[in-house]
Amino acid sequence: MNSPPRGAGWAGTADPAGSPASAAAARAAVRAGDRAPTAGVAPGSTQANLISVPRDWAYDVLLFCQRNPKPCPVLDVTDAGAVSTVLAPDADLRTDLPAYRVWEHGELADEPSEVTSLWRKDLVTFLIGCSFTFEWALAGAGVPLRHIEQSRNVAMYVTDVPCRPAGGMHGPMVVSMRPVPEESVETAVRVTGRMPAVHGAPVHTGDPARIGIRNLDEPDFGDPTELRPGDVPVFWACGVTPQAAVVSSRPPFAITHSPGRMFITDVRDEEYAVP
Amino acid sequence: MNSPPRGAGWAGTADPAGSPASAAAARAAVRAGDRAPTAGVAPGSTQANLISVPRDWAYDVLLFCQRNPKPCPVLDVTDAGAVSTVLAPDADLRTDLPAYRVWEHGELADEPSEVTSLWRKDLVTFLIGCSFTFEWALAGAGVPLRHIEQSRNVAMYVTDVPCRPAGGMHGPMVVSMRPVPEESVETAVRVTGRMPAVHGAPVHTGDPARIGIRNLDEPDFGDPTELRPGDVPVFWACGVTPQAAVVSSRPPFAITHSPGRMFITDVRDEEYAVP
Numbered sequence: 001m002n003s004p005p006r007g008a009g010w011a012g013t014a015d016p017a018g019s020p021a022s023a024a025a026a027r028a029a030v031r032a033g034d035r036a037p038t039a040g041v042a043p044g045s046t047q048a049n050l051i052s053v054p055r056d057w058a059y060d061v062l063l064f065c066q067r068n069p070k071p072c073p074v075l076d077v078t079d080a081g082a083v084s085t086v087l088a089p090d091a092d093l094r095t096d097l098p099a100y101r102v103w104e105h106g107e108l109a110d111e112p113s114e115v116t117s118l119w120r121k122d123l124v125t126f127l128i129g130c131s132f133t134f135e136w137a138l139a140g141a142g143v144p145l146r147h148i149e150q151s152r153n154v155a156m157y158v159t160d161v162p163c164r165p166a167g168g169m170h171g172p173m174v175v176s177m178r179p180v181p182e183e184s185v186e187t188a189v190r191v192t193g194r195m196p197a198v199h200g201a202p203v204h205t206g207d208p209a210r211i212g213i214r215n216l217d218e219p220d221f222g223d224p225t226e227l228r229p230g231d232v233p234v235f236w237a238c239g240v241t242p243q244a245a246v247v248s249s250r251p252p253f254a255i256t257h258s259p260g261r262m263f264i265t266d267v268r269d270e271e272y273a274v275p
Numbered sequence: 276m277n278s279p280p281r282g283a284g285w286a287g288t289a290d291p292a293g294s295p296a297s298a299a300a301a302r303a304a305v306r307a308g309d310r311a312p313t314a315g316v317a318p319g320s321t322q323a324n325l326i327s328v329p330r331d332w333a334y335d336v337l338l339f340c341q342r343n344p345k346p347c348p349v350l351d352v353t354d355a356g357a358v359s360t361v362l363a364p365d366a367d368l369r370t371d372l373p374a375y376r377v378w379e380h381g382e383l384a385d386e387p388s389e390v391t392s393l394w395r396k397d398l399v400t401f402l403i404g405c406s407f408t409f410e411w412a413l414a415g416a417g418v419p420l421r422h423i424e425q426s427r428n429v430a431m432y433v434t435d436v437p438c439r440p441a442g443g444m445h446g447p448m449v450v451s452m453r454p455v456p457e458e459s460v461e462t463a464v465r466v467t468g469r470m471p472a473v474h475g476a477p478v479h480t481g482d483p484a485r486i487g488i489r490n491l492d493e494p495d496f497g498d499p500t501e502l503r504p505g506d507v508p509v510f511w512a513c514g515v516t517p518q519a520a521v522v523s524s525r526p527p528f529a530i531t532h533s534p535g536r537m538f539i540t541d542v543r544d545e546e547y548a549v550p
Contacts, residue, residue, distance in 0.1 A: 059334040063339065066349055074341050196471075196549060274471060274549040 001134040001202035015111070018044025023088065027096045027264055035098040035113055037153035037222070037260035040145075044134050044269055046198070047262040048075055048087065049128040049239030050097060051246070052255040053125040055080045058124040060167035064245060065126065065196055067164040071173050071241035073129040073197045075272075077263070087265035094119050099258035101243065106250030115255050123255070128239040128260050129198035131176050135267050136192065138178075141191045146179045152223035154178070156238050160212025161203075163241065171245030174238040175203060177216065179231035197272040204235040211235065221259035293319020302371045302539055310373040310388055312428035312535040314498070321473070321545050322537040323350055323362065324403040324514030325372060326521070327530040330355045333399040335442035336385025339520060342402065342439040346448050346516035347405040348472045350540070356396040361520045362375040362540035369394050370465075374533035376518065381525030390530050398530070399514050403514040404473035405537050406451050408544050409466065413453075421454045421506070427498035428535035429453070431513050438516065446520030449513040450478060452491065454506035463509055472547040479510040486510065496534035501505065 010107060015022035026042040038047055053061050058080075065072035076085045083093050095114040102110040112118075131154070135145055147154045154176045161173040180188050185205055193201035204211050216233060217224045219238055227233065240259045257263060290297035298533070301317040313322055328336050333355075340347035349362045361491050370389040375386040377393060387393075410420055424430045429451045436448040455463050460480055468476035479486050491508060492499045498517055502508065515534045532538060 059337065062337050063352055066337065066341075066352055077338055077341055189536065194549060274469060 017160045018268040018270075022262050023068075023266050024090065027088070030098050032093050033113070034079045035261065038098065038241050038262045038264060039135070039154055039260060040133055040148045042264045045073070046087070046265045046267040046272060047130040047132040047268055049130050049242070050092075050093065050125060050255075050257040050263050051128070052123040052125040053089045053120040053251055054120070054253055055124055056203065057168070057251045059120055060169045061126060061242065063166035064163065064169035064242070065128065067166050069196070069243065070199060070203060071237035073199065073238065074126060075129050075197065076127045078125040081125050082125065083119065085125070085127055085265075087127055087267055088263075089266075092262070093125055093263070096263035097257050097263050101258050103246050103251070103254040103256065105252055107249050111202060111258055118255065126242070127263060127265070128242065129272065130239050131199045131236045132262060133198040133272065134195045136269055137191050137195065137273070138188060141187050142189050143180060143184045143191070144221055146228065147223070147225045152225055154222050155216070155219035155225045156221035156240055156259055157208070157213045158220045158244055163245065168251070169245050169249050171248035172240070173237040174220070174240040174244050175201070175211065177219075177225065177233050177235050179225060179227040180234045181228075181230050185232060185234060192236065194274050195272050196274065199237045199239070202234045203237050206232055208233060220227070281481065290466045293543040293545075298541050299365065301371060302363070302366055305373050306370055306482060308388070310313055310536065311371050312495065313537045313539060314407055314410070314429055314535060315423045321350070321362070321540045321542040321544055321547060322405040322407040323540055324405050324517070325400060325532040325538050326517045327368075327398040327532075328398040328526055329395070329528055330397040330399055332443070332526045335479065336401060336517065338441035339438065339444035339517070340403065342441050343448070343516065344471070345474060345478060346512035346514065348474060349401060350472065351402045353400040355399050355400045357400065358394065360400070360402055360540075362402055363538075364541075364543055365445045366538070368400055368538070371531055372532050373510060373536035376520050376527050376531045376533050378526070378529040378531065380527055381522050386533055393530065400539060401517070401542070403517065405514050406474045406511045407449050408473040408547065409470045411544055412466050412470065412548070413463060414461050418463050418466070421503065422498070422500045425500060427500055429492070429497050430494035430500045431496035431515055431534055432483070432488045433495045438520065443526070444524050446516070446523035448478070448517040449495070449519050450486065450510040451513045452494070452500065452508050452510050454500060454502040456503075456505050457511045458508050459490045460509060460514050467511065470547050471549065474514070477509045478512050478527065480505055483508060496504070
């Protein structure tokens with residue numbers, strides 16, 4: 001839990017960046033006990049948010065995602081009870097994330113490192129795109145990644161922007177924030193705009209108060225990230241949004257990933273870039 | 276039913292192309308009895324496929340769409356019983372398409388011009404992206420549109436490519452075909468690749484037999500389109516795919532649009548282009 005983010009060091013494995021082998025190696029380290037955030041891990045491999053709900057809530061969750069595609073771009077939905085996904089057929093969804101959150105009636109009940117004993121035959125699992133996926137594209141375009149430089153989890157905030165509700169599911173949008181040098185904002189918008197499956201272009205740039213964020217130093221999830229002189233805060237829709245909806249909507253049971261501790265898939269980042 | 280496609284003539288209304296007013300004018304003509312195909316109608320306005328199913332089939336349909344995003348890109352899903360959509364709030368989904376198909380246990384039961392008396396409180400309606408939407412981008416890039424030149428509905432074919440099933444929903448992919456001059460294929464791929472919400476890049480170019488199409492002169496839906504010398508057939512995933520799934524999967528009841536006779540929304544085409 002207290003190991004530092006692994007940063008660029010992980011790029012130095014023998015496996016090519018973005019290959020299924022390098023993704024599998026990262027998951028193996030997680031399964032062996034590494035609970036650190038996954039920002040900077042397995043460069044080139046798509047990362048995903050996870051939410052599992054009972055089958056009788058699955059339609060509302062899927063419709064909520066369809067109606068809120070910026071925060072909730074669906075990469076895969078499993079059949080009820082399944083423990084694997086087409087995004088990484090050899091992975092086990094119950095053990096291969098660094099940390100999970102267990103929710104009962106919208107309350108956080110536990111934050112375990114695996115959920116095998118809690119799995120149910122009626123659980124439908126949603127894998128949702130994660131902005132960690134586009135960080136390599138940002139870095140490649142010369143946009144600095146301050147949270148990686150500072151060895152921190154990305155900062156995430158609950159906004160006052162409501163999502164479009166769907167049946168029993170409703171709640172506010174959650175965003176991740178990255179400080180971007182003012183002269184690089186246009187590049188950051190352009191690069192991430194090409195990747196709608198992993199949140200796409202930012203939803204807001206500049207004054208945090210405009211989207212209901214009072215204090216950048218106190219993120220709701222993850223770690224605060226320091227802005228350097230000339231940086232402006234840039235906000236992307238975040239796959240933690242379904243967790244905020246769980247808090248608001250109080251389904252009887254749900255399992256999610258712990259914010260910033262993602263599922264690493266076998267899919268290469270570029271698969272989700274629109275040419 | 277036998278009026279010819281309206282072609283470019285419709286561009287000559289007083290309302291700006293792609294404006295909600297020009298979309299509303301096109302829908303008003305439909306409501307007044309025009310049952311012609313909508314290829315070439317209301318340039319700049321996004322067109323949509325429609326499928327309405329009882330609520331207890333809605334999850335399988337939505338999941339089928341999520342798992343088959345090229346043929347089934349979802350633009351909106353209504354609440355059960357609703358007769359309007361956020362895509363065109365003033366339109367009535369029961370009357371504003373040129374023709375509907377009514378399905379009972381996978382059999383075509385009727386093809387009426389409106390479905391008000393058949394509407395049910397448990398019907399959930401899916402609006403799915405349509406390739407007519409990107410035709411203006413193709414024309415703007417200099418790619419000729421043979422079916423419009425020939426005043427015909429686009430040609431559509433059932434392929435032997437299976438969709439990924441979802442619960443009770445399964446079936447083959449349906450494609451639309453446009454003849455494209457060989458030197459323009461690259462442009463057609465690039466232009467439509469930017470519009471994943473309306474089927475995106477082609478799924479196949481060239482030999483129809485490779486995707487199970489025996490005879491281009493005998494489309495399963497729409498009209499045959501003549502290739503000119505130097506043209507190659509280019510195939511895009513098609514929003515008629517859910518209708519093929521209805522035939523294969525036999526839900527007790529469904530309403531769809533009639534192929535090529537689409538719902539014209541208030542949304543501008545460019546809204547669905549990735550920058």
